[in-house]
Amino acid sequence: MLKPVYALVDCNNFFVSCERVFRPDLWDKPVAVLSNNDGCIVARSNEVKALGIPMAVPYFKVSDVLKQNNVTLFSGNFQLYGDFSQRVTQILQQESPDIEVYSVDESFLEISSLPIKDYEAWARTLKAKIFKWTGIPVSIGIAPTKTLAKAAADFAKKNESTEGGFSIVGDDTKHLELLKWLPIGDVWGIGWRTTPKLQEYGIRTAYDISLASDTWVQSQLNIRGVKTAHELKGESCYELESNNEPQKSIAHTRSFPHAVRNYYELEGAIATFAAQTAAKLRSQQELAGAVMTFLRTSKYTKIQHSGSHVVTLLPPTAETGKIVAAALEGLQAIYDPDFGYKKGGITLFDLKPRAAWQLELGGNIADIDRQAALMATIDQLNNHYHTRLVRHAIEHTERSDWRSRQQQRSPNYTTNWAELPIIKAS
DNA sequence: TCTGGGGTCCTAGGACCC
DNA sequence: TCTGGGGTCCTAGGACCC
Numbered sequence: 001m002l003k004p005v006y007a008l009v010d011c012n013n014f015f016v017s018c019e020r021v022f023r024p025d026l027w028d029k030p031v032a033v034l035s036n037n038d039g040c041i042v043a044r045s046n047e048v049k050a051l052g053i054p055m056a057v058p059y060f061k062v063s064d065v066l067k068q069n070n071v072t073l074f075s076g077n078f079q080l081y082g083d084f085s086q087r088v089t090q091i092l093q094q095e096s097p098d099i100e101v102y103s104v105d106e107s108f109l110e111i112s113s114l115p116i117k118d119y120e121a122w123a124r125t126l127k128a129k130i131f132k133w134t135g136i137p138v139s140i141g142i143a144p145t146k147t148l149a150k151a152a153a154d155f156a157k158k159n160e161s162t163e164g165g166f167s168i169v170g171d172d173t174k175h176l177e178l179l180k181w182l183p184i185g186d187v188w189g190i191g192w193r194t195t196p197k198l199q200e201y202g203i204r205t206a207y208d209i210s211l212a213s214d215t216w217v218q219s220q221l222n223i224r225g226v227k228t229a230h231e232l233k234g235e236s237c238y239e240l241e242s243n244n245e246p247q248k249s250i251a252h253t254r255s256f257p258h259a260v261r262n263y264y265e266l267e268g269a270i271a272t273f274a275a276q277t278a279a280k281l282r283s284q285q286e287l288a289g290a291v292m293t294f295l296r297t298s299k300y301t302k303i304q305h306s307g308s309h310v311v312t313l314l315p316p317t318a319e320t321g322k323i324v325a326a327a328l329e330g331l332q333a334i335y336d337p338d339f340g341y342k343k344g345g346i347t348l349f350d351l352k353p354r355a356a357w358q359l360e361l362g363g364n365i366a367d368i369d370r371q372a373a374l375m376a377t378i379d380q381l382n383n384h385y386h387t388r389l390v391r392h393a394i395e396h397t398e399r400s401d402w403r404s405r406q407q408q409r410s411p412n413y414t415t416n417w418a419e420l421p422i423i424k425a426s
Numbered sequence: 427t428c429t430g431g432g433g434t435c436c437t438a439g440g441a442c443c444c
Numbered sequence: 445t446c447t448g449g450g451g452t453c454c455t456a457g458g459a460c461c462c
Contacts, residue, residue: 189442252449
């Protein structure tokens with residue numbers, strides 16, 4: 001059995017890079033992408049990082065600095081980014097069938113069985129191909145564990161001399177160099193909460209924690225912390241995860257641009273969220289066994305209030321009508337007119353594959369099939385028109401307080417015919 | 427009324443990731 | 445005025461049982 005070799009392919013400044021594909025004029029200019037509601041910064045070009053703008057900072061806190069430095073802003077166009085993500089993934093799938101799509105902008109490959117002589121040369125070739133075919137720059141880290149591969153990709157991204165590819169496989173010197181270079185807070189699995197705690201004990205780098213004993217790490221962190229430390233030493237604890245594993249929950253939550261007190265408004269929002277999750281559920285051929293509705297006031301005000309309520313779906317279902325009804329039942333249970341709500345959402349859980357359930361419980365098959373056909377038709381229409389053309393009346397979508405702001409969204413260049421870029425001959 | 431230990435199961439909240 | 449969204453996993457603590 002070969003020792004595993006993991007490659008992490010990480011798209012640089014992903015959302016910014018997607019926007020730049022269609023705006024080459026911005027290639028070397030400062031660019032940032034905003035979250036929903038244009039609330040936070042969720043992607044920054046190197047130029048913006050150099051200004052000291054941190055990740056996920058609220059936009060209003062840095063709007064002055066951004067203006068002074070002529071930063072071009074985009075509202076998040078997540079449909080566009082999803083499309084680019086798929087294009088990059090397709091290229092990686094050709095490279096190796098052993099792939100885990102870890103997030104929208106990162107994938108792990110297991111490459112020990114590939115005939116590669118020089119891992120860094122391989123990485124640079126792959127990087128060039130991805131850039132040529134999609135316009136997205138990537139960094140690639142190669143190591144005997146996933147945690148080290150993440151660190152190596154980080155190193156590649158921040159050190160130009162690597163030309164975007166860094167491998168520590170079979171090289172103890174580079175392994176050690178990487179550990180000593182990596183700040184403890186940048187280790188995969190060590191977050192903002194535990195970083196200061198570890199620093200108090202003098203643990204400042206990945207190297208420091210790789211020296212700590214299992215019992216000590218377990219007592220300060222948890223079992224995952226122990227695994228992380230082992231992975232840093234080069235002992236693989238996390239395998240490639242297949243993307244075939246079914247999801248455990250589906251959520252749709254939104255912050256509202258203003259506090260919403262009106263029940264009718266909240267009803268429209270919750271119904272819309274429920275319908276959206278139901279459509280996603282169906283696209284995955286699954287049924288939900290429960291739906292949770294939640295509301296909360298702003299996290300940043302004195303008065304705090306939140307509530308959630310779970311409604312069981314028996315039998316499990318993927319029908320929009322039933323899921324919306326259950327979500328609204330939850331809403332009624334938690335709604336309190338004394339509060340203005342800033343955020344709300346729904347989560348579907350106890351998910352099960354549709355096929356398995358039908359065999360197991362039977363039920364009225366004819367009725368289920370009729371409903372399924374109706375849902376399929378609605379999904380087809382909505383998918384075709386890339387909009388929620390057909391919907392329940394209660395999902396009122398007229399101008400409402402809860403609708404997100406998106407003031408600077410770029411066109412859906414690649415997923416909507418109407419927004420295709422136009423090249424003018426001159 | 428006081429005194430237990432040990433086991434399981436469930437849930438809420440926390441921490442982490444991108 | 446303005447502070448993201450969608451996930452997973454782990455743990456502590458409560459409820460319950462014997």
